[in-house]
Structures are given as structure tokens and as C-alpha cells.
Amino acid sequence: MAGGAARGEVAGPFGRPLPAPVFYGLALASVGGPLGLAALFVPATLLGASSSSGLIVLVGALLFGFPLIAWYRYASRVASSGGLYTFVEAAAGVWPARLHGAAWLVSYFLYLPSTMAYVLWDVLPVAFRDIGPYRAALEVVVPVAMVTGLVAWRMGLLAVTAAVGAAQVVLVGVLSGLEIAGAGGVASGFGLHVPAASGAQYAASVSLLFICGSLPLYFGAELRRPTAVTSRALPVSIGIGAACALAGAVALGHFHASLATAVPGWGIATSLGGRALGVAVVVGTALSALTLVLLEYVALTRLLHAMLSVAPRRAELGVGAAFVLSAALSLFGPNAAYSELLTPSLAALYISQVVVFAVYPRFARPRGHWRARDVLVAAVSCGLMVYGLYHLFRSGTG
Secondary structure, eight states: OOOTTTTTTGGGOHHHHOHHHHHHHHHHHHSSOOIIIIHHHHHHTGGGGGGGGGHHHHHHHTTTTTHHHHHHHHHOOSSTTTTTTHHHHHHHHHHHHHHHHHHHHHHHHHHHHHHHHHHIIIIIGTTOOGGGGHHHHHHHHHHHHHHHHHHHOOHHHHHHHHHHHHHHHHHHHHHHHHHHHHHHSSSSGGOOOOOOOHHHHHHHHHHHHGGGGGGGGGGGGGGGHHHHHHHHHHHHHHHHHHHHHHHHHTTTGGSSGGGGEEEEHHHHHHHHHHHHHHHHHHHHHHHHHHHHHHHHHHHHHHHHHHHOOOOOOHHHHHHHHHHHHHHGGGGSSHHHHHHHHHHHHHHHHHHHHHHHTTTTHHHTTTTSSOOOHHHHHHHHHHHHHHHHHHHHHSEEEE
């Protein structure tokens, strides 16, 4: 899309262009969900190493700088609705891109119904014990609302999603401020109190929590200045997400007894700010996961458009119908849906990302003579994905 689109001009097949602030909010929402990182994923990942949580998250965020460099370099030159698929195609051609795209489609489609079940059966009941009779209906109603909203109210829905992403950062600030005040300091979290090998494994696991940060790249065809906006938004959003993860980690060692729940932030929030803050954290964590689901749904439709030339509206309705149906089918085993679908979903995601990073040196230097720094970026990035696969099948979970 041309960079000089006039105000009100239709942006190709997707409707009006996304304003840059909305895109930045969507990018924030995609990084695990800032509150999801701080109150759920980071504490759950570091339960065995809470005394070194600050150091481990810092190292994990720095490790993710390698994948971020590759995404940034791609995004500064290529932007379309194909996202990572278009990156691989630009670097290595159609068939490697198709391999990547097929794995990516499988990964995120499996993630949609499993995450819906996880939010309704594991996250929300932490604060709302009486939600049981309503969960089955919500398992279908929420996906229907997402599909309807995207088809009938695209810009409004995305603007609300962006606002939710920004609001999560505010809530992380409140929660982490209370954590630090209640802990009486954070320095102990930056010491190495676990074996170095274990610390490295924890850091790699934390690094992989940022992997959904590439979802905004699938909005590339919906921006007036796609390469400029996407390449700037990536480091900003992942940087803020890393700060939120760090904020949620630095005081974990002082609140270990409060973490034995499906939402570790609930125990911390209620102990420091009462039930109202705990409810806000649980609801915010649920919204964090649901906004991620919405972005994954939208990205799936954009990839189908770029990869298989499916018309946007047809892709939205088709993927939406499959999303609603799969969510309904998950009701036959909602308690197991997340655990059983998460492993193949993450495996496919790591495989798809290996392709992206493996061909990166060829993109950076298409005529050969690869630079050592490009090979290093590719090697570390691929290594993180391979570690993810190893950990996944060793432990049976992400």
C-alpha cells in the first residue's frame, strides 16, 4: 500500500487504514498480554527459581533480542498481510514460505479453542467461583462475539483491543508497585541463587514467552506507512512487554506462598490490595488472553488472504465459523483442552519460527557472503526454538 494514502482512503481489501496508535496498542496486547506476562506466565514459569526471578527475566528478555533483530530487519523492508510468511517468501521463495505458513496455521488454530477453555475453566474461576453454570454458554458466545465484531465493527473492535493492551500496562504498574513496596526491595531477585544451567534453561523459557510478539506483522497491509510503523512498533512493544515481565518478577521470592493458584498474581494482589485488586488482576489476565486470541484469529485470516488469495471477508467468516465450532467441540473435554492442544500448538509454532530464522541470513545478504552477525542472530534464534521443542516434549507442556 502506498505511503501517501489520503485521509479516508480505502486501504485495499481490509477497509480503512489502521491509525498508528491503534497499531501500537495491538502490538502491546500481542506480547503475551502485558498483564498475562506479569501476573500469570512469568510467575508460573519461575516457580522453581523465584529467588532469581529478576535476573532470569532480564537474561530471557535479552536473549529474545536475537529473534527481535531478525523480525525488525525483515519488517523494515517487507510488510504485508502475510506477516512472517511474506518474510520467508522474500528470503527463500514460495515453498519454504508454504512450509512455514502451514505450520503457523496449525499452531494458532489449535491455540484458539484451547485458550478459550483455559480462560473459562482455569483463569476466571479463581475470582468468580459461581461462574460454573455459565462457562459452557460463554465458550460459544465469546467466539461468536469476536467474529461478529471483526466482520461488522472491525475498526472499533481493534481500537478497543488496543486500549485493553494499554490498560494492562497501567495495571501492571499498580501491581508491581505494591509488590515492591510489600517486599521491601527487589535486589535479591537479581542474584543467581540457582545452578547456572538451570538459570539458563529458565531464561530460555522466559524468552519464549514473547514469541507472539510477531502477530502485529500480519496487519502490515492495513497501515499507511507499513514498514516504518511495524519496524518501530516491534521493539517498543516487546521492550514494554519485557519491562512488564520484569516488574512481575522482581518480588516473586517474597510472595512464594501466594503463588499456588491458576493466576499467581491473584494471590499477590489480594494479599496487598484486597479482593477488589485481585478481581481486577484476574479479569485483566483473562482479557489479556482473550485479546491475544482475537489477534491470532485476525492474523489467521490475513495469512490466508496472503498465502492462498482467500478474500478477506470469506477468510474472516470461514476461520470464524471453524473457531466457533472448535470452541463448541472443546466442551466435550474443557478441562483437558488446553493441556492436550497446547503441546502440538507450540510445537508447530516453534517449527514455523525455525524456518523464519533459518532463512534470515539469506534475506540479509541475498547474494551470499553472509555476515557473521546475521548467522549469529539466526543461530541463537533457531536455538531458542529448538530448546522450546526439547523442553516441550521433555516436560509435555509449554
